[in-house]
Amino acid sequence: xxxxxxxxxxxxxxxxxxxxxxxxxxxxxxxxxxxxxxxxxxxxxxxxxxxxxxxxxxxxxxxxxxxxxxxxxxxxxxxxxxxxxxxxxxxxxxxxxxxxxxxxxxxxxxxxxxxxxxxxxxxxxxxxxxxxxxxxxxxxxxxxxxxxxxxxxxxxxxxxxxxxxxxxxxxxxxxxxxxxxxxxxxxxxxxxxxxxxxxxxxxxxxxxxxxxxxxxxxxxxxxxxxxxxxxxxxxxxxxxxxxxxxxxxxxxxxxxxxxxxxxxxxxxxxxxxxxxxxxxxxxxxxxxxxxxxxxxxxxxxxxxxxxxxxxxxxxxxxxxxxxxxxxxxxxxxxxxxxxxxxxxxxxxx
Amino acid sequence: xxxxxxxxxxxxxxxxxxxxxxxxxxxxxxxxxxxxxxxxxxxxxxxxxxxxxxxxxxxxxxxxxxxxxxxxxxxxxxxxxxxxxxxxxxxxxxxxxxxxxxxxxxxxxxxxxxxxxxxxxxxxxxxxxxxxxxxxxxxxxxxxxxxxxxxxxxxxxxxxxxxxxxxxxxxxxxxxxxxxxxxxxxxxxxxxxxxxxxxxxxxxxxxxxxxxxxxxxxxxxxxxxxxxxxxxxxxxxxxxxxxxxxxxxxxxxxxxxxxxxxxxxxxxxxxxxxxxxxxxxxxxxxxxxxxxxxxxxxxxxxxxxxxxxxxxxxxxxxxxxxxxxxxxxxxxxxxxxxxxxxxxxxxxx
Numbered sequence: 257x258x259x260x261x262x263x264x265x266x267x268x269x270x271x272x273x274x275x276x277x278x279x280x281x282x283x284x285x286x287x288x289x290x291x292x293x294x295x296x297x298x299x300x301x302x303x304x305x306x307x308x309x310x311x312x313x314x315x316x317x318x319x320x321x322x323x324x325x326x327x328x329x330x331x332x333x334x335x336x337x338x339x340x341x342x343x344x345x346x347x348x349x350x351x352x353x354x355x356x357x358x359x360x361x362x363x364x365x366x367x368x369x370x371x372x373x374x375x376x377x378x379x380x381x382x383x384x385x386x387x388x389x390x391x392x393x394x395x396x397x398x399x400x401x402x403x404x405x406x407x408x409x410x411x412x413x414x415x416x417x418x419x420x421x422x423x424x425x426x427x428x429x430x431x432x433x434x435x436x437x438x439x440x441x442x443x444x445x446x447x448x449x450x451x452x453x454x455x456x457x458x459x460x461x462x463x464x465x466x467x468x469x470x471x472x473x474x475x476x477x478x479x480x481x482x483x484x485x486x487x488x489x490x491x492x493x494x495x496x497x498x499x500x501x502x503x504x505x506x507x508x509x510x511x512x513x514x515x516x517x518x519x520x521x522x523x524x525x526x527x528x529x530x531x532x533x534x535x536x537x538x539x540x541x542x543x544x545x546x547x548x549x550x551x552x553x554x555x556x557x558x559x560x561x562x563x564x565x566x567x568x569x570x571x572x573x574x575x576x577x578x579x580x581x582x583x584x585x586x587x588x589x590x591x592x593x594x595x596x597x598x599x600x601x602x603x604x605x
Numbered sequence: 606x607x608x609x610x611x612x613x614x615x616x617x618x619x620x621x622x623x624x625x626x627x628x629x630x631x632x633x634x635x636x637x638x639x640x641x642x643x644x645x646x647x648x649x650x651x652x653x654x655x656x657x658x659x660x661x662x663x664x665x666x667x668x669x670x671x672x673x674x675x676x677x678x679x680x681x682x683x684x685x686x687x688x689x690x691x692x693x694x695x696x697x698x699x700x701x702x703x704x705x706x707x708x709x710x711x712x713x714x715x716x717x718x719x720x721x722x723x724x725x726x727x728x729x730x731x732x733x734x735x736x737x738x739x740x741x742x743x744x745x746x747x748x749x750x751x752x753x754x755x756x757x758x759x760x761x762x763x764x765x766x767x768x769x770x771x772x773x774x775x776x777x778x779x780x781x782x783x784x785x786x787x788x789x790x791x792x793x794x795x796x797x798x799x800x801x802x803x804x805x806x807x808x809x810x811x812x813x814x815x816x817x818x819x820x821x822x823x824x825x826x827x828x829x830x831x832x833x834x835x836x837x838x839x840x841x842x843x844x845x846x847x848x849x850x851x852x853x854x855x856x857x858x859x860x861x862x863x864x865x866x867x868x869x870x871x872x873x874x875x876x877x878x879x880x881x882x883x884x885x886x887x888x889x890x891x892x893x894x895x896x897x898x899x900x901x902x903x904x905x906x907x908x909x910x911x912x913x914x915x916x917x918x919x920x921x922x923x924x925x926x927x928x929x930x931x932x933x934x935x936x937x938x939x940x941x942x943x944x945x946x947x948x949x950x951x952x953x954x
Binding site for chain 1: 677678842861875876879880881883885886887888890891893897
C-alpha cells in the first residue's frame, strides 16, 4: 500500500498530530528532560464554545518552575502526566464559538504543545499589526500587566520616588523600569553582566544599572540612591533582596513579584536577613498575583498600547527556536540569566 | 571629724550621690556586666525648664539590646561612656518648670541611673491612683501604645479577623491579644512553656496558646487557624515567624514589632525563609516605630484607661529587685524568656 506514503515514513503530516510535553516527575533543583515525557497525540477537536489553536509561540516564565512543585500555591500544581502549563499565542484553526474565526490570533493558557483546545472565554485577541505576536506574551501580556499593577498599585508609586528594579531587563522588569520613568521617577536597575546593564540604560531608559555579577550591590545602591529606595520591585530574591532592604528610605514599599534566584533551591529558600529594615524604616513588603487585577487588565492594556504607540515604551523579546521539544533547555536559560528580555519559545511557523 | 559619719562609712546618703550604669563597650552576642561601668556620680541639678527625678522603676525592653549596637537604626546608638538609655518612672524631687512640682510622678527617658534631670516637655504624668507605677511603663506606656497602633493601624484589624500574637504574654503581646479580643476577634497566642500559655488563656483571654518550646508551631497554627491567619503580630522573628508565614490567610497583614529571638545573634539574622507566602497570599509585612504615632498617644491612652477601668484589659508586670546594679542580669531575662509579663527593674523605694 505504497500510495499512502506521500510523506517519508515516520513524519506524519503536522496537521493531524499534536506534539506535547507532559510533566513526568517532579524536579528536584533544576528541571531536566528526564522530568518530562515528549509525546505525540492525536489532534484534539473543539467542542461547542471551544476553539482549536495552532500554537505559534510559548511564554517561558520563572513561575513555571514553581508550578512543577507539589506545594500548595496560588494555582494548583501541574499534575504528573498532564501537559505542562504555559501561556501561548497562536492562530485559530477551527472555531466552535462565534467569538473567534479561523485566522484570528489569540492568547491563552495553551500548554506546552503544538495544538490546544480552549474555551473561547479563556482567550484574548492578539493583533499582529499593532505588535509582533511574541510581544503579546510580554509587554502586552501577563508580564506587562504584572509590571503595571505591581508598580502602580502594590508599589503605590508616588511622584519623586526613587525606584529600584531587579531583573531590570527581564520580561516584567523592563516594563516596570519604563513605567517608572514615564511617571517621572528616578529608576535604577539591577541586572547581570555589562550587556544587560547597557541595555537597561540605553534601551529602557534606566538612570543607572548595577551589574550584580561584578559589583557590590549594597554599596552601589547606597551610592546611586543617597536618599534611599522608595519602591523596590523584586524579581529575584536572595542576596539582592537583602542589598535592597539595606537601602530603604523611610516608608518604602518592597514589591515581591518573584524570587528567581531561589526557585531551583535544594537547600531551602534564603529568607531576607535584613527584613528588620522594614521596622527601622516603617516600610512594607507586599506580594501580589496579577490575576487579582483581571477586572482592570483593560485599563493597563490601554495605557501600555498608548505608550508603545507614542514610542515611550519599548519591548524586547528573546525568541528561541526549537519547538516544544526544546522546552526544558529553553526554560532553564531564565535561571542562568542567558536570555535577554522576555523569553519566548517559537513552536512552529 | 567623726561627727560627719552619721551613716556607716562607704554608704553615702542616697540623696547626694547618683548611681549610674554606663555603656563601656559594645556587646557581641549577649550583653554582660563587662560591657558596662557602674559608677557613682554627684547628684545632678536641674536648669531652667528642667526637673530632677528620683527614678523608682526602669522599663527593660528587648529594643535596648539594639541600642547598644553601633548600627544605624531608628534612633542613634547609645554612645560609649554614656548612661545606658532606658525609660523610667519616678518622683519629682526638684522642679524648675511650672509643669511639675515635687511629689509628682512622671515617665520619661531617665536612663539607667538613680536620679535623672530631664526637660519638662519630655515627661508625661503617671497617676499611681489609677494604676501602679510599673504599669505606666507597660500597658499605659510605650508597650501599650505599641500594641494599640501596631494592631489597629499597621495590622489594620478588621471584624472577624483571626489574630496570632507571638510573645503572647510579654509587655506588648499581652496588650495586643486583649485588644484583639475586645474587638471580637479570634486570638491565638504563642509563648514559651505551660505557665505562660495558661496565663495567656486564663488571664488575657486568648482563645488558645501554642507552647513553642513543646509543640510544632506550624502544625498547631494550622489546626487552630483552619482559615489562615489574618493578622500576625510578631515580636520574636526566627522560626516562629516562618511558622506563621506558612499559615497566612489571603490578604494577611504581618506586623513586624520585634525579633527578640535574633537580637543577640553572632551569626547574622535569620531571615524569614517563607516570605514568598506574602506573594502566594497577596499579603504584606510591615514594620513600624511607635514614636511615629506620638500625636495620637492620647487617643490610645484614653481607650486603654477605659478598658482597664471596665475590667476588660488586664496587665501583668514582672518587677525585679536589685537596683541599677542588677540592670544587665535583669535585662537578659527577656532573652531567656524568664520574665513573665512586662519586665520592670525596681531602682529604689
